[in-house]
Amino acid sequence: MRTIEWKNGIVTTIDQTKLPTEVLLLKISSCKELAEAIKTMQIRGAPLLGAAAAYGLALTAYHSGASHKEQLLKELNASAQLLKQTRPTAVNLFWSIDRILKRATKTVGNVETVAQTVVAEAEKIAAEDVEMNRKIGEHGSSLLNEGDTILTHCNAGSLATVDYGTALGVIRTAWKSGKEIKVVATETRPLLQGARLTTYELLRDGIPVTLITDSMVGYIMEKKMVDNVVVGADRIVKDAVVNKIGTYAIAVLAHTHNIPFYVAAPKSTFDLNRMAKDVVIEERKAEEVTQFAGVKTTPRNVAVFNPAFDMTPLKYVTAIICEVGVLSPRTSSMHTLRAHDYFP
Amino acid sequence: MRTIEWKNGIVTTIDQTKLPTEVLLLKISSCKELAEAIKTMQIRGAPLLGAAAAYGLALTAYHSGASHKEQLLKELNASAQLLKQTRPTAVNLFWSIDRILKRATKTVGNVETVAQTVVAEAEKIAAEDVEMNRKIGEHGSSLLNEGDTILTHCNAGSLATVDYGTALGVIRTAWKSGKEIKVVATETRPLLQGARLTTYELLRDGIPVTLITDSMVGYIMEKKMVDNVVVGADRIVKDAVVNKIGTYAIAVLAHTHNIPFYVAAPKSTFDLNRMAKDVVIEERKAEEVTQFAGVKTTPRNVAVFNPAFDMTPLKYVTAIICEVGVLSPRTSSMHTLRAHDYFP
Numbered sequence: 001m002r003t004i005e006w007k008n009g010i011v012t013t014i015d016q017t018k019l020p021t022e023v024l025l026l027k028i029s030s031c032k033e034l035a036e037a038i039k040t041m042q043i044r045g046a047p048l049l050g051a052a053a054a055y056g057l058a059l060t061a062y063h064s065g066a067s068h069k070e071q072l073l074k075e076l077n078a079s080a081q082l083l084k085q086t087r088p089t090a091v092n093l094f095w096s097i098d099r100i101l102k103r104a105t106k107t108v109g110n111v112e113t114v115a116q117t118v119v120a121e122a123e124k125i126a127a128e129d130v131e132m133n134r135k136i137g138e139h140g141s142s143l144l145n146e147g148d149t150i151l152t153h154c155n156a157g158s159l160a161t162v163d164y165g166t167a168l169g170v171i172r173t174a175w176k177s178g179k180e181i182k183v184v185a186t187e188t189r190p191l192l193q194g195a196r197l198t199t200y201e202l203l204r205d206g207i208p209v210t211l212i213t214d215s216m217v218g219y220i221m222e223k224k225m226v227d228n229v230v231v232g233a234d235r236i237v238k239d240a241v242v243n244k245i246g247t248y249a250i251a252v253l254a255h256t257h258n259i260p261f262y263v264a265a266p267k268s269t270f271d272l273n274r275m276a277k278d279v280v281i282e283e284r285k286a287e288e289v290t291q292f293a294g295v296k297t298t299p300r301n302v303a304v305f306n307p308a309f310d311m312t313p314l315k316y317v318t319a320i321i322c323e324v325g326v327l328s329p330r331t332s333s334m335h336t337l338r339a340h341d342y343f344p
Numbered sequence: 345m346r347t348i349e350w351k352n353g354i355v356t357t358i359d360q361t362k363l364p365t366e367v368l369l370l371k372i373s374s375c376k377e378l379a380e381a382i383k384t385m386q387i388r389g390a391p392l393l394g395a396a397a398a399y400g401l402a403l404t405a406y407h408s409g410a411s412h413k414e415q416l417l418k419e420l421n422a423s424a425q426l427l428k429q430t431r432p433t434a435v436n437l438f439w440s441i442d443r444i445l446k447r448a449t450k451t452v453g454n455v456e457t458v459a460q461t462v463v464a465e466a467e468k469i470a471a472e473d474v475e476m477n478r479k480i481g482e483h484g485s486s487l488l489n490e491g492d493t494i495l496t497h498c499n500a501g502s503l504a505t506v507d508y509g510t511a512l513g514v515i516r517t518a519w520k521s522g523k524e525i526k527v528v529a530t531e532t533r534p535l536l537q538g539a540r541l542t543t544y545e546l547l548r549d550g551i552p553v554t555l556i557t558d559s560m561v562g563y564i565m566e567k568k569m570v571d572n573v574v575v576g577a578d579r580i581v582k583d584a585v586v587n588k589i590g591t592y593a594i595a596v597l598a599h600t601h602n603i604p605f606y607v608a609a610p611k612s613t614f615d616l617n618r619m620a621k622d623v624v625i626e627e628r629k630a631e632e633v634t635q636f637a638g639v640k641t642t643p644r645n646v647a648v649f650n651p652a653f654d655m656t657p658l659k660y661v662t663a664i665i666c667e668v669g670v671l672s673p674r675t676s677s678m679h680t681l682r683a684h685d686y687f688p
Binding site: 020021184186187188189190192195196199200203208209210211212213214215216217218219220222245246248249252253256289290291292293295296297298299301302303304305306307310311 | 364530532534543544561562563589592596597633634636637641646654
């Protein structure tokens with residue numbers, strides 16, 4: 001099921017804050033609305049943010065009243081600024097904005113030609129994402145064995161992408177190829193993407209899934225109830241994988257229990273000119289932790305720390321699954337991994 | 345603030361499922377009601393369960409219409425069975441029931457004498473718990489340094505005990521002795537004892553506390569935002585500490601980051617004739633995970649695994665703080681610890 005679609009200057013997507021209780025379609029017709037939907041996480045998931053940002057620029061181009069190319073480029077740049085200020089951590093958003101702006105700038109022709117090019121490029125980014133996820137699924141499914149139980153964190157499924165998913169794409173492909181696998185989904189506090197979205201996607205596909213709280217990962221690994229971990233990524237830098245808060249702890253626990261830890265992400269997630277220390281980890285508002293669905297669970301005025309992501313050093317990553325294949329470290333020692341082992 | 349009190353055949357305690365939104369006092373006049381309050385976790389926390397179970401037997405003895413001692417002992421045994429079926433993991437409950445039954449059986453005299461002895465023994469168990477917590481606090485506070493940030497999990501405070509607390513007793517004593525310390529409390533899914541109870545207790549005492557989700561422990565340790573971990577225990581066996589689900593993962597992460605991991609618990613928590621494999625880990629109902637603050641968050645019929653406790657091997661435990669002192673391993677190697685290092 002496709003998560004985002006473009007038709008005649010309208011972007012249609014699912015409000016992910018309402019799932020699974022309600023399947024509410026959003027009809028978005030301006031870049032400003034789209035930026036707001038990203039901020040509130042109605043639209044979320046690194047690869048989807050890439051496609052959504054591209055469509056945001058497509059909305060600006062399509063509805064522009066600009067009389068000449070330079071004016072349109074100015075409008076596109078303003079929209080790009082707006083989009084870049086929504087969420088700082090997932091790199092796909094920045095990658096696709098830069099790709100669209102570059103394409104628009106290079107296009108020779110009038111306003112209409114440039115606008116058409118921008119829309120076409122956004123559609124291309126979205127189509128490529130689906131295609132990349134299928135390839136990630138094919139490459140990754142070979143790593144999963146008949147009878148395996150796979151732990152995944154947050155949601156790296158079709159809802160986090162244009163369609164099919166990265167981590168869940170791997171699981172889907174293995175399942176469709178006939179492997180009898182099972183999934184354990186962490187609920188993923190504070191926003192419960194695992195409980196709300198991953199279980200929803202897997203149940204829809206008929207893939208067996210068991211929900212746990214984030215705090216149960218150590219216990220079930222110690223009980224040998226997990227064979228592999230597969231997660232997505234928001235950004236892969238020289239020395240670490242940046243992903244949803246809690247990923248790092250899962251990686252350390254997987255390492256302690258000798259359980260393979262795989263990261264599934266398209267190359268648009270790679271940002272190999274940066275180190276972990278250069279990445280801005282978004283801190284979100286306290287209310288995500290102090291209340292749920294409007295129900296307050298804590299005393300008034302309690303201090304909260306709410307980082308949305310964490311960094312997993314590459315030494316804890318068994319392999320990175322991307323559209324070009326499974327990038328494995330050259331060395332077998334988990335302790336000496338560096339980015340150049342993956343990206344020679 | 346005392347969590348449980350006895351007066352003229354009535355046990356008064358706080359309904360811990362309602363905190364911090366509402367401070368609701370429960371007035372309990374039968375052992376059956378008390379057992380129900382334990383099952384629903386209106387009363388929770390290992391040392392408090394010990395005192396509460398003792399008071400449960402005191403209620404049976406006080407309100408008994410038995411005409412001779414043997415009949416009262418039969419009633420007490422029936423109540424003991426009822427109480428033992430409430431929750432299987434915390435050993436303090438079993439320990440105090442056995443202590444009361446032994447005392448009652450040995451008492452020479454009529455029904456009234458035995459009943460008075462049972463009530464007195466229950467009062468003694470409760471008073472001892474407060475005294476033990478004070479001592480645990482004194483012993484443990486020497487381990488905390490000026491400026492330290494201490495991570496704690498679940499609630500091992502005055503609400504988990506008759507008064508003062510074990511892990512929070514250590515923190516309270518350090519604070520009262522003038523050490524400028526800070527606390528990080530994990531929210532402790534699924535029932536949020538950290539978010540609801542620990543923050544409530546610490547804010548009431550004016551001790552600085554920051555709330556995080558369970559999934560953030562790895563990140564804040566990696567960022568050097570934690571100096572020590574202090575948790576309570578539900579049972580300490582030969583080879584492991586049994587405590588709230590999530591404790592094991594925190595211990596592994598503390599080990600990985602070279603952060604001391606302390607367990608604060610009275611000797612009534614020790615069960616050194618058993619190994620981790622002999623302990624029944626309570627599994628609670630799915631609704632604790634599929635709902636948050638009463639709001640359903642997951643698709644219908646999703647499978648859930650909901651163990652309430654986990655086991656931390658002693659090799660991850662830096663020291664056990666109990667009323668007789670700080671039990672430290674004889675060897676400094678964290679990897680070779682055994683119970684005999686603590687309990688020579």
